Amino acid sequence: MSAVRHVLGRIASAAFLAVVGAFFALPMLWLASAPFDAAPSITVSVPEFTLANFRAILDNPYALGSIGNSVIQAGGAAAIVVVLAALAAYALSRVRVPGRDALLYVLLLLSSVVTGTAAMVPIFELATRLDLIDTHLGVILVVSGGLLPAAIFILKDFMDATPTSYEESARVFGASPLQILWHIVVPVVRPGLATIAVWAVASVWGGFLMQYILLRDPAKAPSAVILYTLYTEGGQPNLDLISTFSLLYSLPVVLMYLFVSGRYGFRFHGGIKQ
């Protein structure tokens, strides 16, 4: 009886996994086949193999430039977030600034409550008044403001977990606080900094709403926005271009996640993604 139940259970679980696997794979098949198809259609089909579609990217005036824009915006935001969050997290971890716990609590609360959706109206208005519309700087500052609270929170956890004895000895030898931070603390918390950098790059690279609101000029727009305009604006969508561009634009994020999961494991441990 129990053996029968066991076998039935195995069959049921295998069937469930097959169905779910198909559900998740189905939309992605197109991304794997169309870029290499000599005559891509919207239906998934076995491609008549070619690499010629990738030339379509070179012919489009905005495609390659938009990848450059994505690099500037994601890189700029990641740099600001990592540097400012590291400084703040270090100070908050080592010195009892008055009101520190309340500050951390409010930061955590804010980062969940003030989402792009809820704040798009005032952020658009603020950017307009500060002349930040259609600038890379505008995008970088706005998204950094949104990422910083969580980054500080995570990095403070990393800093809290590192011993302070090296810092004490360095201080005895007369190192300044910035020297100590740079030569001693940074090497120790490097995994934390890398996590924050990857996370910031990935979220800006894939982010759409803020970039869409803040940038009107297609020459400044990142890939997320250009790709959207490729399939929504004007007549028949150009499928060779959309498919190859989607693939090229997705690759860096996928590679980064593979790198992170290979290096640190991509799993929750009691709640944290490490």
Added chain:
Amino acid sequence: MNTDAAGLGRRRAVGFVLPALVLIGVFLVFPALWTIYLGLTDYRLTGLAAADPQVVGADNYTAAIGDDRFRTSLWLSVQYVLGSAVIGQAVLGFALAWTLRDRRGPVRRIIEGLVLLSWILPSSVVAFLWIALLDRDGGTLNALLGTPGAAWLLDHPMLSIIVFNTWRGTAFSMMLYAAALETVPPSHLETARLAGASALQQLRDVVLPRIKGHVLTNMLLISLWTFNDFTPFLITAGGPEGRSEILPFYVYTTALRGGQLGFGAAVSFLILLINLVFALAYLRLLRTRDRTRDRDRGRDHGDGGGAVSGAGPAIRGTAG
């Protein structure tokens, strides 16, 4: 860990924290507060009210509540959160974590990889993949089901984006429940099984009581994210005829496209308040859990349940 090992001193410590706080203050706190003020004015993008906005008090709020389109949109948002997060992502995520829990090897890696991939691909890419999948004339789904000409996005826009978001976001629930299930001792399940408990009874009596906290955490976080999700805009843009116009799209179309900034700010403030309820409930939950854990086994570093919680909303918030 409050020893000032590097000899930073309070003044320099404040100097280290300040740049981050200024950026957060200007681009996160100030917009949130400004929403409250803008929401009380008749501010517009162009025209007379753009040059000289007047304070109109609660008019925007009464206008919103009296507006059919707003009420429809709020109701669609409720459907979207319940359908795609509370039911779709949480149930599918749990089912996956449960089915995969004692599997190793390629099957598990492939399934997990596919689920994760749908989570990490950029939103404009996945949006087009779904447009292609559901296309009326050449869509893969119609080819597969043998239903040529079925216009999924036109006839069932809400169902389409609910299924889409289930596909898009299940990874988080799957990973969180997988971690939660690891806290259930196998021996307890074994005992229950030997005592003749069915799978459902095991789930109800052994597993659920242990992972209650995780379930609640997961529900709050994915509801908050889904409520603020802008991604399906790239698929339906709220159409056809507003039949998939959830609250974020409503704000975007009325305020930024229609130019009614004051009115849009009022609706944004309502969204902020709803977010606040979710976030406060979540933080309260975390603190109770932290306190229990501190009592149970002392302060535990590196676990940082709070960290992902803080990171999560921001990830979705800005990526939205």
